Amino acid sequence: MLEIKIRSAQDDIYARPWPHVHGFTFDEKVVQVFPDMIERSVPGYNNIIPLIGLIAARYAQADSQIYDLGSSLGAATLAMRHAVGDVPGVGITAVDNSPAMIAKAQEILGQDRAVVPVELVEGDVREVAIENASVVVLNFTLQFLSTAVRDTLIQRIYDGLRPGGVLILSEKVIFPDPDQNDRFIALHHDFKRANGYSDLEIAQKRTSLENVLIPETIPDHQQRAFDAGFATCEVWFQAFNFVSLLAQK
Numbered sequence: 001m002l003e004i005k006i007r008s009a010q011d012d013i014y015a016r017p018w019p020h021v022h023g024f025t026f027d028e029k030v031v032q033v034f035p036d037m038i039e040r041s042v043p044g045y046n047n048i049i050p051l052i053g054l055i056a057a058r059y060a061q062a063d064s065q066i067y068d069l070g071s072s073l074g075a076a077t078l079a080m081r082h083a084v085g086d087v088p089g090v091g092i093t094a095v096d097n098s099p100a101m102i103a104k105a106q107e108i109l110g111q112d113r114a115v116v117p118v119e120l121v122e123g124d125v126r127e128v129a130i131e132n133a134s135v136v137v138l139n140f141t142l143q144f145l146s147t148a149v150r151d152t153l154i155q156r157i158y159d160g161l162r163p164g165g166v167l168i169l170s171e172k173v174i175f176p177d178p179d180q181n182d183r184f185i186a187l188h189h190d191f192k193r194a195n196g197y198s199d200l201e202i203a204q205k206r207t208s209l210e211n212v213l214i215p216e217t218i219p220d221h222q223q224r225a226f227d228a229g230f231a232t233c234e235v236w237f238q239a240f241n242f243v244s245l246l247a248q249k
Contacts, residue, residue: 009036010036021204038072043239048139065131070140084116102120102122136165155227166246174215
């Protein structure tokens with residue numbers, strides 16, 4: 001199983017006190033430190049990426065398209081690109097709305113030697129056409145979209161998937177039980193401290209994500225998938241309050 005490792009500068013964006021903490025955006029400053037930021041902030045991320053490749057290898061169908069929606073710097077795209085090389089006629093469409101992310105992803109993918117064709121698209125994942133798909137990935141993407149548009153996007157993904165196709169959905173989640181929710185938030189903060197983040201960094205990052213990252217419960221995500229028509233939707237990975245689900249058409 002290929003380990004995908006994209007190098008970056010160390011994330012120190014929130015290391016100094018900000019007079020006013022702005023809402024989080026995927027701008028040039030974030031792009032420069034993004035691999036370090038997500039590795040040190042999302043428990044299990046370094047396991048999820050290669051396993052997305054493994055899942056794609058099982059479910060990618062000949063002469064079909066794979067979509068990585070909210071592809072950032074292309075870590076999931078790279079994992080799938082190397083995993084599905086034996087599937088004839090398969091291609092990957094990677095979509096992100098951040099010009100800085102797309103520009104850097106283009107540079108990273110340009111250095112990769114895998115032969116599966118990848119089309120990088122700077123655009124809104126809510127508007128890209130999903131057609132002839134066998135695998136669709138939303139890897140920590142849906143949480144940044146308004147809850148009002150999530151049903152429509154999942155329905156469009158379902159409609160664009162071939163029979164037997166899958167959606168891989170990774171999200172930060174909340175839990176109906178307040179005590180469980182508080183426990184996992186505390187453990188997540190411990191994880192970040194163990195990775196070198198200070199209490200100031202944790203607090204300022206949390207403030208920047210308020211009203212930007214809107215988490216839902218695991219049952220919320222599963223019910224949305226079932227409402228769209230998916231036959232199954234199961235948790236295949238969890239680390240504290242970060243999960244990944246696999247839904248099959």
